[in-house]
Amino acid sequence: xxxxxxxxxxxxxxxxxxxxxxxxxxxxxxxxxxxxxxxxxxxxxxxxxxxxxxxxxxxxxxxxxxxxxxxxxxxxxxxxxxxxxxxxxxxxxxxxxxx
Amino acid sequence: xxxxxxxxxxxxxxxxxxxxxxxxxxxxxxxxxxxxxxxxxxxxxxxxxxxxxxxxxxxxxxxxxxxxxxxxxxxxxxxxxxxxxxxxxxxxxxxxxxxxxxxxxxxxxxxxxxxxxxxxxxxxxxxxxxxxxxxxxxxxxxxxxxxxxxxxxxxxxxxxxxxxxxxxxxxxxxxxxxxxxxxxxxxxxxxxxxxxxxxxxxxxxxxxxxxxxxxxxxxxxxxxxxxxxxxxxxxxxxxxxxxxxxxxxxxxxxxxxxxxxxxxxxxxxxxxxxxxxxxxxxxxxxxxxxxxxxxxxxxxxxxxxxxxxxxxxxxxxxxxxxxxxxxxxxxxxxxxxxxxxxxxx
Amino acid sequence: xxxxxxxxxxxxxxxxxxxxxxxxxxxxxxxxxxxxxxxxxxxxxxxxxxxxxxxxxxxxxxxxxxxxxxxxxxxxxxxxxxxxxxxxxxxxxxxxxxxxxxxxxxxxxxxxxxxxxxxxxxxxxxxxxxxxxxxxxxxxxxxxxxxxxxxxxxxxxxxxxxxxxx
Numbered sequence: 223x224x225x226x227x228x229x230x231x232x233x234x235x236x237x238x239x240x241x242x243x244x245x246x247x248x249x250x251x252x253x254x255x256x257x258x259x260x261x262x263x264x265x266x267x268x269x270x271x272x273x274x275x276x277x278x279x280x281x282x283x284x285x286x287x288x289x290x291x292x293x294x295x296x297x298x299x300x301x302x303x304x305x306x307x308x309x310x311x312x313x314x315x316x317x318x319x320x321x
Numbered sequence: 322x323x324x325x326x327x328x329x330x331x332x333x334x335x336x337x338x339x340x341x342x343x344x345x346x347x348x349x350x351x352x353x354x355x356x357x358x359x360x361x362x363x364x365x366x367x368x369x370x371x372x373x374x375x376x377x378x379x380x381x382x383x384x385x386x387x388x389x390x391x392x393x394x395x396x397x398x399x400x401x402x403x404x405x406x407x408x409x410x411x412x413x414x415x416x417x418x419x420x421x422x423x424x425x426x427x428x429x430x431x432x433x434x435x436x437x438x439x440x441x442x443x444x445x446x447x448x449x450x451x452x453x454x455x456x457x458x459x460x461x462x463x464x465x466x467x468x469x470x471x472x473x474x475x476x477x478x479x480x481x482x483x484x485x486x487x488x489x490x491x492x493x494x495x496x497x498x499x500x501x502x503x504x505x506x507x508x509x510x511x512x513x514x515x516x517x518x519x520x521x522x523x524x525x526x527x528x529x530x531x532x533x534x535x536x537x538x539x540x541x542x543x544x545x546x547x548x549x550x551x552x553x554x555x556x557x558x559x560x561x562x563x564x565x566x567x568x569x570x571x572x573x574x575x576x577x578x579x580x581x582x583x584x585x586x587x588x589x590x591x592x593x594x595x596x597x598x599x600x601x602x603x604x605x606x607x608x609x610x611x612x613x614x615x616x617x618x619x620x621x622x623x624x625x626x627x628x629x630x631x632x633x634x635x636x637x638x639x640x641x642x643x644x645x646x647x648x649x650x651x652x653x654x655x656x657x658x659x660x661x662x663x664x665x666x
Numbered sequence: 667x668x669x670x671x672x673x674x675x676x677x678x679x680x681x682x683x684x685x686x687x688x689x690x691x692x693x694x695x696x697x698x699x700x701x702x703x704x705x706x707x708x709x710x711x712x713x714x715x716x717x718x719x720x721x722x723x724x725x726x727x728x729x730x731x732x733x734x735x736x737x738x739x740x741x742x743x744x745x746x747x748x749x750x751x752x753x754x755x756x757x758x759x760x761x762x763x764x765x766x767x768x769x770x771x772x773x774x775x776x777x778x779x780x781x782x783x784x785x786x787x788x789x790x791x792x793x794x795x796x797x798x799x800x801x802x803x804x805x806x807x808x809x810x811x812x813x814x815x816x817x818x819x820x821x822x823x824x825x826x827x828x829x830x831x832x
Contacts, residue, residue, distance in 0.1 A: 226774075227670065227674070228670075228674075228707060228711070229770075229773045230770060230773075231674045231677065231678065231707075233765075233766050233769035233770050233773065234678055234681075234766055235677065235678065235681050235700075236765070236766075236769065237762045237763070237765040237766045237769070238678070238681040238682060238684075238685055238762070239681070239685075240758075240761070240762065240765055241685060241758045241759065241761070241762045242684065242685035244754060244755075244757075244758035244761075245685065245754075245755055245758050246685065248690055248741070250690055250732065250735060250736060250739075250741070251684075251685075251690055251693055253732070254684060254693055254694065254697050254732060255684065255685060257697065257724075257728070258681055258684060258685075258697065258700065261700070261701060261704050261724070264704065264720075265704055265707055266773075268707065268708055268711045268713050268716065269711060271711070271713070272711040272712060272713070275786070275787055275788070275791070277791065277792075277796050277797065277800055278800070280713055280715070280716055280792065280796075280797055280800075281797060281800050281801060281805055283713075283716055284716070284719070284797065284801070285808060285812055287719065287720070287723055287724060288812045288815065288816060289812075289815065290724070290728065291723060291724075291727070291728050291816070291819075292815050292816055292818075292819030293819075294728045294731055294732070295731060295819050295820070295822075295823040296819050296822045296823055296826065298731055298732065298735045298823070299822065299823040299824075299825075299826030299827045300826055301735065301739075302735060302738070302739070302826070302827045303826050303827065305739055306829075311739060311741060400692075401691075401695070440714070441714060441793060442714050442715055442717070442718045442793075442794065445715070445718035445719070445722065445794075446718055448718075448722050448726075449718050449721035449722045449726060452721060452722050452725070452726025452727065452730075453721065453725070453726060455726070455730055456695075456698065456729075456730070456733070459730070459733045459734075459737065460695070460733075462737070463691060463733075463736075463737055471737060471740070474737065475734065475737050475738070478730060478733070478734065479734070482727065482730055502794055
C-alpha cells in the first residue's frame, strides 16, 4: 500500500513544483520550486528502492542531493550578483538580451 | 520472552522523564553555577542571599521572568516571532535523547538500554538536530524586523553553519575507530583507558572549540553580546520568550557536554571498575554517576572558559572556523586513517 | 497507515504554501517543513541514513543558504502577479493535473507482475554501511565526479558572490 501511495504523493509534489516554476516571478522562489521537484524525484526513488529491495535507488538519491546542493549554491550566487546590479530579484527584470 | 507493550511504554516514559528531568534541572541550576563560578573567578561572591548559598536563586529568577510583562512589539512578524524560541529549544532536547547514560542493565528479565532511543544513525541524528537549531536564531533575527536583530541573526547563523562543518569532520575520526554510528557502541569501544581523547587529541581540540561555537558560548558569543549589537537576535524579546532563549542556550550546552563525554571521554565507562566484585545495580549506579560527573566537569569548563577568555571579533571567528579548524579536522582524519591502515588503532 | 496519510497531507499542504504564499521567507519555512516530511517518508521506507542526510544536508544546509539570501536581500515585499500573465497562469493550472495524470499513468502501468516481492531485506538495508559499500565499490567514478562537481560549485559560488574591488 505504501508503495502505491508514495509515488502518487511524489507526482503531486512534482506537479506543484512545476506550477510554481511557471507562475512565480521571484528568482529565489523559482529555485525553491526546483528543489521541490528534485525532492519529489527523491521520494519516487526511495519508494521504488523499498519495493524492489535495491540500494541503487539510495545511491541515486545521494547523488541527486549532491547536485541539488551545488545547483542551489551557484543559482543563489547568480541571484545575488544580479540583485547587486538591478536591485531586484525578479526574473522579468533580467531582460537586457531580449529582442 | 517478548516484553509486553505496557512494560515497554513504562520503560520509555521513565527514560524520557529521567533525561528531560536531568536536562531541565541542569538548565535551571546552570544559571546558579554560572553566576557563582563567575563570582569566584572575578574574586567576589556570587548570589548567596536567596536560600542557602543562593541555591534558590534560579527559582527566584524563574518567578521574575514569569511575572514580567510579555510584550509583543507591533512591528514583528508574529508567527515566526512566537515560533523561534521553540525552534531553538526543541532540537537540543531531541539531541539529548540519543546519548547513552549508562551500560545496559538487566532488570525484570531483559536487557534495558540506558538510552532513550538507540538509533542506528545516532551521531547523524545529533548533527541533524543541531542543523535544525540554526533556524530558530535565523527566524528570530528576521522576524524582529530590526536591523540589529537581522545582523545578529545572520552572523549567528553563519557562525553555526561554519562550526557545524568542523564538528562533523572531527567526529569522523571517532567514527572510523568505532566502525559504527550508534552512540552506545562508541562508548563501549572506549573500555579501560582506551578513551578517544588520548588516541585523537587533535580531533578532541577541534570538537571542543566547535562545540563552544555551536552553543553560541564562551569566546564565540558575539551575536548575542550586549556591547555590540544591543542584544543581537533576541533584542525584541521579553519575559518568558527571552527566558526560553537563555534556557535553550543552556540546554544546548548540556547536550554538547554530554556529547563530548560520550565521544571522547568514555561516556559511562569507569576504568578499573571490577564488575565481579559489586552487584550489578551498584555497578550501574557508579557508571551513571561517572557519566554525570564527567558531564558536570565539562559544563564547568564551559563556564570557566566564558569568564576567562575575551570575545572573538566576527571575522576572526569565521577565519578560525574555516582556515584553522577545518584543515585541522581533515588532518585528524588523515592521521586516523593512516593509523588504522597500519593497524595501530 | 494513518501516520503516512497525515504526513502526506502536511507535505502537500506545505508545497502549496511554498508556491502560493507571497512572502519569500514564509515560502522558505514551508519548504523546510516539506523537506522534513520527505525525510520522515524516508524513515518509513527503511532509508535511515538518507533520513539523517536529508535533514542535515537539505533541510539543514541548503535551506539555510536560502534563508541567508532572503535575509541578505531583505526581501520583505510581497510580489503581485501582473495581469498580463493570465494566459501563462491558466496554462500552468491546466498543465499541473495533466502532469500528475501522465506521471501516474507511467508509474502505474509499469507492468506490475503478480509475482511476490523480490526477496526480503538485506540486514543492512538503508544503513550507512551499505551505501558506503556501493559508493566506494560499484559507483566510485560517479562519487569522485560528484566531489569534483562540489568543488567547482564552491569556486563558482565564491566568484559569483564576490564584490568587485574597483
